[in-house]
Amino acid sequence: MEIKFAFAKTIIYEAAAYIRERLDEPIVIATKSGPTDLVTQLDEEVQDQLVQKILASYPEDKIFAEEKGLRHPIFDGQVWVIDPIDGTNNFIAQQTDFAIMLAYFENGVGQFGFIYDVMRDELYHGGGQFDVYCNEQKLAGYRDRSLQQSLISISAGFFQSESIDILPLVHQSLGTRLYGSAGISFAKVLSGRLLLYVSSIFPWDYAAASILAEKLGYQVLTIDGQIPDFQTRQDVMIAPIEKMGEITSYIVKKEGVR
Amino acid sequence: MEIKFAFAKTIIYEAAAYIRERLDEPIVIATKSGPTDLVTQLDEEVQDQLVQKILASYPEDKIFAEEKGLRHPIFDGQVWVIDPIDGTNNFIAQQTDFAIMLAYFENGVGQFGFIYDVMRDELYHGGGQFDVYCNEQKLAGYRDRSLQQSLISISAGFFQSESIDILPLVHQSLGTRLYGSAGISFAKVLSGRLLLYVSSIFPWDYAAASILAEKLGYQVLTIDGQIPDFQTRQDVMIAPIEKMGEITSYIVKKEGVR
Numbered sequence: 001m002e003i004k005f006a007f008a009k010t011i012i013y014e015a016a017a018y019i020r021e022r023l024d025e026p027i028v029i030a031t032k033s034g035p036t037d038l039v040t041q042l043d044e045e046v047q048d049q050l051v052q053k054i055l056a057s058y059p060e061d062k063i064f065a066e067e068k069g070l071r072h073p074i075f076d077g078q079v080w081v082i083d084p085i086d087g088t089n090n091f092i093a094q095q096t097d098f099a100i101m102l103a104y105f106e107n108g109v110g111q112f113g114f115i116y117d118v119m120r121d122e123l124y125h126g127g128g129q130f131d132v133y134c135n136e137q138k139l140a141g142y143r144d145r146s147l148q149q150s151l152i153s154i155s156a157g158f159f160q161s162e163s164i165d166i167l168p169l170v171h172q173s174l175g176t177r178l179y180g181s182a183g184i185s186f187a188k189v190l191s192g193r194l195l196l197y198v199s200s201i202f203p204w205d206y207a208a209a210s211i212l213a214e215k216l217g218y219q220v221l222t223i224d225g226q227i228p229d230f231q232t233r234q235d236v237m238i239a240p241i242e243k244m245g246e247i248t249s250y251i252v253k254k255e256g257v258r
Numbered sequence: 259m260e261i262k263f264a265f266a267k268t269i270i271y272e273a274a275a276y277i278r279e280r281l282d283e284p285i286v287i288a289t290k291s292g293p294t295d296l297v298t299q300l301d302e303e304v305q306d307q308l309v310q311k312i313l314a315s316y317p318e319d320k321i322f323a324e325e326k327g328l329r330h331p332i333f334d335g336q337v338w339v340i341d342p343i344d345g346t347n348n349f350i351a352q353q354t355d356f357a358i359m360l361a362y363f364e365n366g367v368g369q370f371g372f373i374y375d376v377m378r379d380e381l382y383h384g385g386g387q388f389d390v391y392c393n394e395q396k397l398a399g400y401r402d403r404s405l406q407q408s409l410i411s412i413s414a415g416f417f418q419s420e421s422i423d424i425l426p427l428v429h430q431s432l433g434t435r436l437y438g439s440a441g442i443s444f445a446k447v448l449s450g451r452l453l454l455y456v457s458s459i460f461p462w463d464y465a466a467a468s469i470l471a472e473k474l475g476y477q478v479l480t481i482d483g484q485i486p487d488f489q490t491r492q493d494v495m496i497a498p499i500e501k502m503g504e505i506t507s508y509i510v511k512k513e514g515v516r
Binding site: 035090150167 | 293350352354406418425433434436439451452482
């Protein structure tokens with residue numbers, strides 16, 4: 001597993017270098033599900049390169065990735081989960097606050113995960129048998145602190161939700177932040193800058209974080225408190241395990257909703 | 259004015275160094291208007307040092323500053339506007355995404371402004387007779403792009419406003435972001451990473467940005483399209499001058515409100 005872990009680290013750095021070299025070049029942008037769901041040629045090129053390198057070194061392994069419909073079931077065999085550029089809208093409009101994410105599972109058991117904040121050059125890595133680091137610094141894990149003294153991040157859509165009232169949680173906290181990238185937001189939780197992050201996201205958005213979280217006292221669950229299905233888009237949160245009960249008590253289902 | 263400008267740059271760097279040296283020390287936190295309106299001893303120490311240095315070099319000058327009620331009218335004489343740590347909650351909970359801000363006025367006319375993103379080491383400076391730079395790089399100024407292709411930042415309170423419906427503006431944009439610091443948000447507008455920023459803020463929050471904005475094709479106005487009063491807390495926005503009409507057309511007054 002050490003060899004595979006080192007391999008993963010190498011290809012993620014290569015992917016980041018590829019992106020950085022092309023920051024000044026014109027970006028080809030296409031829409032996916034709607035006008036704010038964007039993809040660039042770099043998302044696809046970076047994913048293609050990662051997939052090719054993985055399959056060249058590990059031809060038996062499988063891929064679950066954001067672009068191009070690669071969807072091998074994560075619970076079946078040796079599976080790599082790839083988000084080539086998480087926070088594509090930030091990448092396009094800001095050229096910062098985006099991440100490359102990579103996670104590796106064996107029969108559904110997370111072995112390691114990577115979240116790479118490309119422009120800050122901060123690689124969060126580890127999980128499974130590996131300790132969790134940001135670059136060369138081992139992360140300390142969750143230290144108890146109150147919701148009232150902590151910043152949180154909740155995706156904008158929850159403020160207009162017809163089924164959930166998120167405001168009681170917001171009002172218990174020190175304040176909300178919104179960074180526009182799951183990877184950047186998960187990294188801020190894992191490094192202690194946010195207490196929790198809630199968003200409606202896909203498995204490639206939360207796979208790496210779910211593996212990293214376990215080593216640091218955090219957990220990735222649906223807002224109903226279930227293990228995510230690792231197949232579909234779900235309302236997912238990361239929070240300290242020991243704070244889950246308190247936090248979910250402030251996420252209120254609206255009346256008339258099952 | 260060049261000498262005063264260079265002096266200001268020197269004292270802001272000194273203030274940042276003072277903060278950085280104390281990041282690992284215990285922080286004394288007090289509340290101001292409520293449980294999320296915090297101040298630390300560093301806010302006050304940094305302000306004290308800036309005030310002392312200014313008055314030592316320019317004994318006739320006056321001060322308008324966030325802490326300790328220093329409120330010389332900005333329109334009267336030679337006035338320095340100081341926000342020693344903008345984004346205090348970020349400073350406390352994240353140790354990043356906070357700014358030192360300094361602005362200098364003569365009889366109400368902005369002469370220069372500084373926004374220093376301390377942890378990224380990015381100093382936005384200029385205005386008045388000075389071109390606007392981020393560190394050594396001259397900023398290009400606003401380049402036309404559509405709201406639909408741009409990220410925007412709107413303070414959380416506007417989503418719960420009883421007098422204003424901000425959602426039409428949000429829905430016209432590529433997405434919203436929330437950084438928890440006026441200085442950081444203004445800097446992202448001035449550097450082209452956000453198209454606009456709306457918040458309910460005080461003169462020390464927007465003074466520097468208002469001076470920098472004019473040189474780059476932006477303007478700081480109230481959301482009613484007025485020049486801010488530079489005295490009280492107001493709903494203030496920064497946006498490209500040529501986009502003001504379009505943007506304000508999407509900020510809708512709710513029925514029954516004058």
